[in-house]
Amino acid sequence: MNFEFTPQQEQVRETIARFAAEEMAPLVAEAEENEVFPRQLFRRWAELGLLGVRYPEADGGSGFDKISDCIVREEMSRVCQSFSASWSAHTHLALWPIWRAGTPQQKARFFVPGLAGEKIGGFGLSEPDGGSDIRAMRTKAEKVSGGWRLNGSKLYITNAPMADFLMLAARTKPDLSTDAISLFIVELPNPGFRISKLDKEGIRSSETGLIYIEDAFVPDDCLLGGETGTYGIVRDSLSENRIGVSANCIGMARGAFDAALSFAKTRIVRGKPIIEYQAIAHKLADMAAEIEAAKWFVYYGAWRVDQGTIDAPTASRVKLVASEMAVRVTEQAIRILGGAGIMREYPAGRFHRDALVYIIGEGTSEIQRNIIARSLGAS
Template identity: 40%
Template sequence: MDFAFNEIQTLFQNAARDFAEREVAPLVEEAEAKEEIPLQLFTKLGELGYLCPGYPEEYGGGGMGKIGECILYEELGKVSSGICSAIMVQGGLATKMIAAHGTEAQKQKYLAAACRGTKIAAYGLTEPNAGSDAANIQTKATRKDGGYIINGSKIYITNGQVCDFVTIAAVTDKSKGSKGISTIVVDADTPGFSRNKMRKLGNHSSPTSELYFDDCRVPAENLIGEEGQGFKYMLESLTGARISHSARSIGLAQAALEKTVAYAKERVQFGQPIGKNQGVSFRLARLAAEIEAARWLLYRVAWLFDQGQDCRKEAAMTKLYSAEVAVQMAEAAMRIHAGAGYLAESVVQRYYRDAILYPITEGTSEIQQVIIARELGL
């Protein structure tokens, strides 16, 4: 049993931290104000081989598995939750099904380009009437003339406003229920494809969109894997995505903790730093323990994933726990900073606005508890 990163992982952690602090941090304020992702980060990360660290090196990835991904997302999450979100989708849900079930031609056209950062990817699952009930999607892909005609819409799509292609779940045989759902790649320049930017409370530097498909014609070779297997592929991909999501949550929580501890040492009231008051120090001590516990759970589950073990239950656990810890830490940061944290120019209010999304995306906390309960046989 090893409780430390190996040499390569440690070097990558240092490199990812340096990149986040040197290349990402200076861009965050403007990106948040403009509600845009700095697109140059995709190519910069791609050139270094950091953009999709979990994928094989032959496609431009880092070959470091899920642990490598989590290392990157934790470091990016400390600096910017929104930017981390955009990068996380690029190396996760948007491309995972291509990596796992795509043809070699699809991998060369889409996966390799995503790893290099020359194409930006998005994943389209959620619809206005299909959120947690993912099997209820209405977007249709009808077979015609050797291809598919796609009609429907998607909502809350990360990278949707800037993507070059989107991997979507669409109904190819309604009579089969969830077994009639397939996964198809749609290029953004396909006639009939359009998008509309959505404004959000937080994660402003992550562009989010509604996507519309109006008689979008795509070739049959854009089908990923087998027809009717899309729902299965989606569930497989969500397991890995929930682990990655946890890394971002822990990154934000750690940043909020460090910021708040520093403030508690500097802020003096009644003749002493507020951190000397047990009401403050005990709360931070408890949260520091929670964050550390969440981190150990995360990397344990990432290790299980890399070993090829079934970790659906554990992925739900780490997603649930880290998301809730991040919210608790962000709220504590707001309370302890008080008025100073509430100011628009304070990073603390951004931590709070960003963190409260975490129990919702990649499956709500309630859905995670449903999964865990089922895995327990309840």
């Protein structure tokens, strides 16, 4: 493994950083205040090939690797994690299972328009009584004539209030094994689905929903791949996406660090910038070191994805380190800004609120520790 990015990857970073600064940043304040996602971004992302970063050119994607995918996430999250969260839920969690296991008809109906930004997707996994514990899933799918009847609920589902379809996990067998979990592509609106938009402290403009599912009919052609027992797709999707959201954490930490560094150089106390005070300089030094260490761990994880050698414990290690780092760094940014750190005109508070989401979302830190501990022989 080379500890440097290729010229193509550096070009991706430059392009995304410029786009995020010029076209995404002006939308942030209004979107965050109103907690409404600017849907036009999906069409713009599609025009730039950003919805297909992770997919081969032969399938309509941009043909980039996972390292490039993480670069996109990092630079977008450096400007606004809410936008990056909705992008991630669509382009990876909703589309990746279809690309990986969907029938040709399913790909034509959902994957292709998803890459074009014509349909927005989400991934319905977490539940009110289960959270990050997939084994506790209660949503059930019963086989009926011509399809399946779904009942249950899903909570904290990114993009749900504005989605055109959801990738939804449900039990297709009465037993509690993971083999009984299957994936359905649910086109919305569906009369059996009631979706309530949630008000949040973090990632405010990434629209998130609570879903009640009551006798919702889903036709046979919307069972992913036409097969039951697709938990392996869920597991692999989560492992790869945990590497991805770890790159988001690097972006948030960098955004907060940039704000703190700029403030420290311009805030004058007793005749000199506060960066010249050792207490502040040491905070910035620790922040810079933590970001750099986590960054290379994340890109090692991305390299493992590209090599086809990523596994759940490694993905959990990367996610645990990056998410906890982002919380620490963004908090230190608020401390450096002082009173300004909790004013909305400065981004430090937003970065911290958003970073807190990722010690919970995509599997809590505790779940990551459980996965790592089991790989070490713990029961």
